[in-house]
Amino acid sequence: MxxxxxxxxxxxxxxxxxWRGSIIRDLTAWGAAEGLQIDWTGLVDRWRDHYNPQKARVRSGELPWTNLDELHFDALKAVFAEMGLAELDHDRMMHVNKVWHRxxxxxxxxxxxxxxxxxxxxxxxxxxxxxxxxxxxxxxxxxxxxxxxxxxxxxxxxxxxxxxxxxxxxxxxxxxxxxxxxxxxxxxxxxxxxxxxxxxxxxxxxxxxxxxxxxxxxxxxxxxxxxxxxxxxxxx
CATH class of the missing domain: 3.40.50.1000 (HAD superfamily/HAD-like)
Structure with missing residues (x-):
């Protein structure tokens, strides 16, 4: 064969x-340096919970084609809201979102x-x-x-x-x-x-x-x- x-x-x-271990390690270290008090483990698990439902919306045609960076960013903002967190400034939100690149x-x-x-x-x-x-x-x-x-x-x-x-x-x-x-x-x-x-x-x-x-x-x-x-x- x-x-x-x-x-x-x-x-x-x-x-x-x-992905999970990497994100927790990366954002825990970065968050500490930035002085952010965020439950990164909880955030990562909630963030990933949005993954399959988001893809399903694209696959069903409910959403037009949307790439994963954009789906991740929408989900990240939703997770901040779910956890009662104020969104960070744009550059720091983008740094968090791009953890998937690292x-x-x-x-x-x-x-x-x-x-x-x-x-x-x-x-x-x-x-x-x-x-x-x-x-x-x-x-x-x-x-x-x-x-x-x-x-x-x-x-x-x-x-x-x-x-x-x-x-x-x-x-x-x-x-x-x-x-x-x-x-x-x-x-x-x-x-x-x-x-x-x-x-x-x-x-x-x-x-x-x-x-x-x-x-x-x-x-x-x-x-x-x-x-x-x-x-x-x-x-x-």
Whole structure:
């Protein structure tokens, strides 16, 4: 099977980067320096709670295409209101919003991607817009060959246009592209369209007590402990 796979695309938030831990660390340190008394952990969890509902509004057509930076900023303002916080000045609100551009990879991420890149075309297939993905790659040493942002397709996962869009851009049949994700729903959508699949568990993505995506829920083509283990399984 490995010989038929030419490209691997990766879910990014959770699979490649530790979004929750990164944001809490970044904003806690910054907030302390700014003298801000804010429950950053609570803010991050509330902020992420808006993620799927916002995407659903775009996917249903309730909202026109809106990229993730803009959705995040609208959600951030809503969370400040929910928590009874006065909004910060524009520059500081934008600094908070752009924390998604500064996310750290998991400990295995950069090494694993460099190994996989030696044999495959690699890139993120992410709901993040191009600016987030490019800046994040610079920050976290993510050696992408290309950035397959859903912004290019103006559809959010799991819309078929996203997975098939990658295949079209690379001039590859779906069976020559593998989706790697820590989320079973993402892999199920990719498999339904003919892509190969690789599952990596990230049991602390949502912090301690996570109850979802702890194990592979189907017989995916590959199940790995982390990206370095996936590279080993694929002969990299």
């Amino acid at each position: 490995t010989s038929s796979v030419k490209a691997i695309v990766f879910d990014t938030f959770g699979t490649v980067v530790d 996310l750290d990879g998991w400990p295995d991420t950069s090494r694993g991607l460099h190994r996989l890149k030696s044999k495959f075309i690699i890139g993120p297939l992410s709901n993040a817009n191009v600016a987030i993905l490019v800046n994040m790659a610079k920050h976290a040493d993510l050696p992408w060959d290309n950035v397959f942002s859903c912004e290019l397709f103006q559809h959010y996962k799991p819309d078929p246009e996203t997975y098939l869009g990658v295949c079209k851009l690379l001039y590859l049949e779906p069976g020559a592209v593998m989706m790697c994700a820590a989320h079973n729903y993402d892999l199920a959508a990719a498999r339904s369209l003919g892509l190969k699949t690789a599952f990596i568990a990230r049991p602390t993505e949502y912090g301690e007590g996570q109850t979802t995506d702890l194990t592979a829920e189907q017989r995916w083509d590959y199940v790995a402990d982390d990206l370095e283990d996936l590279a080993r399984q694929l002969g990299c």
